[in-house]
Amino acid sequence: MSTPWNDLQSCTLCGKPLRDILVLTKVSMDLHSRYYREDGVFENMNGLKKATSEYLCEECFKVFVDKLEAFSTERTVLKNKNGDI
Amino acid sequence: MFENVQEIILKVTRDCNLRCSYCYVRDKDRFRGERMTFAVFQKIIERYLQDQARNIGAAVKQLLLVFHGGEPTLLGAKELRRFMNYARSKIPYIRFGIQTNLTNISPELAALFKKYSIVPGISVDGWHSRSNSLRMNGKKSPVLENVRKLKKYHIDCGPLLVVNKANIKKTWTNIIKLIRNFAIPGIKANYVENIYSPDFVYPECRAEELFKELFLPTIKHLQKKQQLVERNAEGVLSNFFNALIFQNENSPERDCHKDNCQIKFCTGGNKLAEVDAEGVVLSCGRWDDVHELCRIGSVEALDFWGISSYSKVLALQCRKAAAVRQKHCDSCPAGEICSYGCLAFSYAKYGDIRIRADSVCAYYKQVWQYLLANASVVLKSYAAVRNWEIAERRSRNFQVFFPKNAPRLNEESINKVSGWSIGQAGAKTCLQVRY
Known part of the structure; x- marks a missing residue:
């Protein structure tokens, strides 16, 4: 069940009230882990998965994207170092 | 943190009025007087509601809140009632459970159990007071007397x-006596794991003893009386026949929650979480101290998208996966019914997560071989317990019909069992058994 937009009071990350926000962005995370068996089959780990949403104000969303970009840059450097590219 | 949770074990205190030597909460004197406050309880309920609100995954809402310890009745009937009333007012679909040694039963507690339809889980060592006195430093245990009291209030219990x-030699007799005398449908018999002391007063049984003294009598009783009275054996049979008859529930295509504990990847920290008296969330309470590996965090901790708690559960299960890989469990046929052992107990014993060959592997391999050799005979009795329709055709030949909502039959694995095939009876598909 997703949080209805009308029930929101604030940015769920920084807590800034709606009256101080121009745009709220719903960011959902869908995590699902599977065990890779020796016989080459991905096995469900007894329901080890999670799907959630946070509602970010414009400021939090920007910080979130910056963090992801920094993470992406860091991993790309590692990938190049490993010779995958 | 609680996004996927369907069961919360509430360790309202680690204090206890008994000092059972096999208990995984060691040195209970450290926790004398420890009690969860109502304020902490309120925070737990609030956190659950917050996490559920942002959960966009699970459609079915259900929550079992189990009061656990230590001995949870030390909190007192009045406070327990306050906790339960508050939780029910906030979460209408909540159900309650309690795990107790039943030494503090009072009319007020019985009334509370009755009000919320609680079937208390009780710890019993045997039928005779002498067996139970092992847990009470030689004093006579009131547990059986108190089960009788509960029955007078028309309250069932789950021993x-x-x-x-x-006690392994008397275990089966104990089970039958408890069931007959208290009209209990079933009992869970867990085997002791010696995790701390080499001169443990309750030494472990060998795998062969468990098989001979507990599993085999359970199967014989099933065949004779069409009753499956031991819960762990019930789980084993369910996994065995599901693996042979139906499409694999654990395939990537089907997302499932099977058992909490008796499975390759337990649900600790995911479907099930434990919360201690301070409001610290643990993946499971079987870890003696609040070990970093099992600590998910405080109910007040920030955890956006629930990603931090997810990563902690994943880290724990990655260690289990490494143990499974090291033991080559994926190629073991008994893997379908195996409990894989408790990772918390393994960590306490070895300081690492391992799968024990001497107990876990030896026991489940023996059970698997027995069930495979006797699959048809056992199925005939098991089908009756599951209310699967059976049509006798002639001697040593029968058909099994499954309910409409059962998973699809797995032709490949069915054909591997001697005498089994998929048959047709009119418009119905059935399992054809010849033995």
């Missing part, structure tokens, strides 16, 4: 019998 080398 948990701890099996060890000293």
Whole structure:
């Protein structure tokens, strides 16, 4: 069940009230882990998965994207170092 | 943190009025007087509601809140009632459970159990007071007397019998006596794992003893009386026949929650979480101290998208996966019914997560071989317990019909069992058994 937009009071990350926000962005995370068996089959780990949403104000969303970009840059450097590219 | 949770074990205190030597909460004197406050309880309920609100995954809302310890009745009937009333007012679909040694039963507690339809889990060592006195430093245990009291209030209970080398020979007799005398449908018999002391007073049984003294009598009783009275054996049979008859529930295509504990990847920290008296969330309470590996965090901790708690559960299960890989469990046929052992107990014993060959592997391999050799005969009795329709055709030949909502039959694995095939009876598909 997703949080209805009308029930929101604030940015769920920084807590800034709606009256101080121009745009709220719903960011959902869908995590699902599977065990890779020796016989080459991905096995469900007894329901080890999670799907959630946070509602970010414009400021939090920007910080979130910056963090992801920094993470992406860091991993790309590692990938190049490993010779995958 | 609680996004996927369907069961919260509430360790309202680690204090206890008994000092059972097999208990995984060691040195209970450290926790004398420890009690969860109402304020902490309120925070737990609030956190659950917050996490559920942002959950966009699970459609079915259900929550079982189990009061656990230590001995949870030390909190007192009045406070327990306050906790339960508050939780029910906030979460209408909540159900309650309690795990107790039943030494503090009072009319007020019985009334509370009755009000919320609680079937208390009780710890019993045997039928005779002498067996139970092992847990009470030689004093006579009131547990059986108190089960009788509960029955007078028309309250059922779910006994948990701890099996060890000293009582294994009498375990089956104990189970039958408890069931007959208290009209209990079933009992869970857990075997002791010696995780701390080499001179443990309840030494472990060998795998062969468990098989001979507990599993085999359970199967014989099933065949004779069409009753499946031991809960762990019930789980084993369910996994066995599901693996042979139906499409694999654990395939990537089907997302499932099977058992909490008796499975390759337990649900600790995911479907099930434990919360201690301070409001610290643990993946499971079987870890003696609040070990970093099992600590998910405070109910007040920030956890956006629930990603931090997810990563902690994943880290724990990655260690289990490494143990599974090291033991080559994926190629073991008994893997379908195996409990894989408790990772918390393994960590306490070895300081690492391992799968024990001497107990876990030896026991489940023996059970698997027995069930495979006797699959048809056992199925005939098991089908009756599951209310699967059976049509006798002639001697040593029958058909099994499954309910409409059952998973699809797995032709490949069915054909591997001697005498089994998929048949047709009119418009119905059935399992054809010849033995």
